[in-house]
Amino acid sequence: MSTPTSQSKPVDESRSVQFRVWRGNKDGGEFVNYQVNVTEGMVLLDCVHRIQAEQAPDLACRWNCKAGKCGSCSAEINGKPSLMCMTRMDTLPKDKVVTVEPMRSFPSIRDLVTDVSWNFRVKKTIKPFKPRKPDNADGSWTMFQQDIDRVQEFRKCIECFLCQDVCHVIRDHQKADEFIGPRFLMYTAALEMHPLDTEDRVGDLKNRDGIGYCNITKCCTKVCPEHIGITDNAIIPMKERVVDQFYDPLTRLFRMFKGK
Amino acid sequence: MTRSPIQLPQARGFLQTQRTDYWWIQPILVLLGLGGFVVYSTWAAFQGCNYFIGGVDQPGVQRLLSPFYSPVLWDPPGIHSGHAWFGQLPSWWPAWMFFSPALLILPFPAGFRFTCYYYRGAYYKAFWGDPVNCAVGEPGFRGKNYRGEQKFPLIMQNIHRYFLYVAVVFIGLLSWDAFAALWHYNADGTRSFGVSVGSLVLILNPIFLSMYTFGCHCMRHFVGGKNDCLSCSMDGGGAYKKVTWLNQRHMLFAWISLFGVALTDIYVRMCANGTWSDWRIL
Numbered sequence: 001m002s003t004p005t006s007q008s009k010p011v012d013e014s015r016s017v018q019f020r021v022w023r024g025n026k027d028g029g030e031f032v033n034y035q036v037n038v039t040e041g042m043v044l045l046d047c048v049h050r051i052q053a054e055q056a057p058d059l060a061c062r063w064n065c066k067a068g069k070c071g072s073c074s075a076e077i078n079g080k081p082s083l084m085c086m087t088r089m090d091t092l093p094k095d096k097v098v099t100v101e102p103m104r105s106f107p108s109i110r111d112l113v114t115d116v117s118w119n120f121r122v123k124k125t126i127k128p129f130k131p132r133k134p135d136n137a138d139g140s141w142t143m144f145q146q147d148i149d150r151v152q153e154f155r156k157c158i159e160c161f162l163c164q165d166v167c168h169v170i171r172d173h174q175k176a177d178e179f180i181g182p183r184f185l186m187y188t189a190a191l192e193m194h195p196l197d198t199e200d201r202v203g204d205l206k207n208r209d210g211i212g213y214c215n216i217t218k219c220c221t222k223v224c225p226e227h228i229g230i231t232d233n234a235i236i237p238m239k240e241r242v243v244d245q246f247y248d249p250l251t252r253l254f255r256m257f258k259g260k
Numbered sequence: 261m262t263r264s265p266i267q268l269p270q271a272r273g274f275l276q277t278q279r280t281d282y283w284w285i286q287p288i289l290v291l292l293g294l295g296g297f298v299v300y301s302t303w304a305a306f307q308g309c310n311y312f313i314g315g316v317d318q319p320g321v322q323r324l325l326s327p328f329y330s331p332v333l334w335d336p337p338g339i340h341s342g343h344a345w346f347g348q349l350p351s352w353w354p355a356w357m358f359f360s361p362a363l364l365i366l367p368f369p370a371g372f373r374f375t376c377y378y379y380r381g382a383y384y385k386a387f388w389g390d391p392v393n394c395a396v397g398e399p400g401f402r403g404k405n406y407r408g409e410q411k412f413p414l415i416m417q418n419i420h421r422y423f424l425y426v427a428v429v430f431i432g433l434l435s436w437d438a439f440a441a442l443w444h445y446n447a448d449g450t451r452s453f454g455v456s457v458g459s460l461v462l463i464l465n466p467i468f469l470s471m472y473t474f475g476c477h478c479m480r481h482f483v484g485g486k487n488d489c490l491s492c493s494m495d496g497g498g499a500y501k502k503v504t505w506l507n508q509r510h511m512l513f514a515w516i517s518l519f520g521v522a523l524t525d526i527y528v529r530m531c532a533n534g535t536w537s538d539w540r541i542l
Contacts, residue, residue, distance in 0.1 A: 076278065076395070078278060078279060078280045078281070079277045079278030079279030079280065079395055080279060080281075080394075080395060081395060093280065096280065099278045099280075101278065104269055104272070104395075105269070106269075107269065108269065144491045146490050146491045146496075146497055147488070147489050147490050147491050150490075166394050166395050168390070168391040168394075168398060169406065169408065171271065171395070172271045172272070172391060172397065172398045172402075172403075172406075173271075173398075173402065173403065173404060173406035174271060174403070174404055175404070175406065192488075193488055194488065195488045195489050197488070210408075210410060211410075212408055212409045212410030212411070212415060213406070213407075213408035213409070213410050214408065214409070215380065215381065215384050215390065215408050215409055215414070216377050216378075216380050216381035216384075217381045217384060217385060217390075217391060217394065218381050219391070219394035219395070222394055223394070231381075232477070232507065232508070232510075236377055236477045237477075237480075237481060237485050237486075239418075240421075240477065240478060240481035240485065240486065241481075241486065242418075243418045243421065244481075244486060247415075247418040248418075248421065
């Protein structure tokens with residue numbers, strides 16, 4: 001009988017990967033090359049940290065949980081908006097240069113850090129949750145899980161703003177003053193679809209928040225690290241409610257007869 | 261609005277991107293797929309002939325009608341399909357004006373697909389480069405003049421639900437054609453039941469179209485999406501769940517049904533012009 005031996009998987013040897021990391025600030029910048037030894041299990045954020053530790057201690061990068069839940073380490077990796085902490089190195093093409101740059105739709109602060117405060121200002125302009133009167137004497141409400149399922153999907157959002165970054169209405173057409181972006185269309189949908197909410201935000205969506213600028217390219221859905229169906233489950237249902245209220249004469253007529 | 265303006269970085273130039281994947285494949289496939297369909301369907305619609313088989317003068321041949329020509333309101337002069345609702349082209353139709361039964365029909369399914377939420381996203385990328393693909397630079401001429409669907413003309417896309425109403429009627433009409441394809445004329449003018457490859461093709465066509473049509477985002481809105489309380493609906497949200505299942509596969513059924521309807525026309529057309537014969541199974 002042979003002696004039992006360790007059955008652990010063979011470990012990939014470390015390999016050297018070349019990175020192009022954008023270094024600069026709001027006045028401009030350039031790509032700087034770094035060579036990093038990558039070992040099995042590393043994510044891109046590990047590589048950035050290794051660059052910080054060994055080659056460029058002044059490299060600025062925002063991060064926090066390293067578990068894909070805080071939404072801090074958003075960047076563009078090989079041109080795709082992604083979380084650095086959720087991008088495993090073995091998913092990137094081997095033997096090719098890896099490009100890392102900040103989100104391109106927001107003003108640069110420094111290196112990989114951008115100013116995303118515009119998003120928080122937008123959020124404050126959306127009418128807050130306004131529940132109906134409590135259903136029960138103890139001040140509570142009765143809800144069914146089925147009615148809250150849709151809204152709970154939207155509450156998975158970690159506010160990484162990758163969807164805002166990739167949206168061409170903001171990115172290419174620079175409509176940030178007329179369009180709130182997919183994140184906040186979804187936030188509005190979460191409030192608007194809530195079974196307890198009594199506020200009406202449909203008029204704001206059409207007139208102020210620019211929902212009509214969305215042309216359903218689904219880029220927001222593709223980059224969402226929480227895999228939320230932003231376009232199909234939030235934006236399009238809101239577009240349909242806008243149609244109900246403003247564009248469909250039959251629905252308006254029907255509503256008139258129903259007295260709503 | 262109280263939010264202060266944002267100073268955005270300079271937008272990238274046309275086709276500029278750091279993406280290293282084959283991002284251009286998807287828009288090219290859509291361009292070829294949709295473009296090919298538009299070219300073929302336009303050509304087929306302008307033919308005005310070879311759109312049916314199995315008339316009274318073809319005993320034993322299953323009655324097949326191309327979906328591009330259904331419903332046939334009038335047959336062109338000299339053609340007796342047996343499917344025309346009102347017989348021959350009326351005399352008041354101007355002699356100088358070209359007539360093909362398909363030209364009266366195709367604008368409705370074409371409008372349904374043109375205003376479909378899935379197709380909109382697909383052809384905005386493939387045909388108008390708006391954007392070419394995610395995180396790829398756009399043609400610079402639009403810039404801040406971009407109007408999206410917020411203003412005319414694309415605000416008209418909101419008509420989609422009206423095309424849906426017509427599309428549902430068309431599902432019924434094409435289902436009737438599928439039923440008719442299970443019959444053939446006998447030499448004495450009576451009809452008998454039968455099944456051919458063409459019958460199966462005409463049965464599959466409305467099934468695929470139903471999977472696409474009933475998974476439409478507007479349909480999802482009507483069966484419950486518009487309500488905040490899904491459990492309050494008469495069926496307890498059952499229809500919403502079923503339509504959602506279809507809606508999650510809307511792109512898949514959009515393409516299957518698109519090619520399905522084109523292949524059905526090709527099958528009938530090839531039978532009608534004698535390229536091949538419809539093979540009777542029963």
